[in-house]
Amino acid sequence: MVVLAAGKEDLDGLGHLLYKWSDALHGYWCVFLPEAVTLAWKTTVKYWYGSGVELQGTWARM
Secondary structure, eight states, X not given: OOOOOOOGGGOSTHHHHHHHHHHHHXXXXXXXXXXXXXXXXXXXXXXXXXXXXXXXXXXXXX
16 A cells, blocks of 8 residues: 655645545545435435335225
8 A cells, every 4th residue: 555645845836736636536535426316316216115115005996
């Protein structure tokens, strides 16, 4: 494993841009994406069960 240590003096120009880009990419993959997938999964499961209940109610009324 390679560990990169960057000080403020090393973050000028392209280095600063790459550091900000990697920080944004890490935030997207490690924070935003897992939370969005979890929320989408929970919502899908609730919708699936809810539509099943409504379908059973519709068939019971027929």
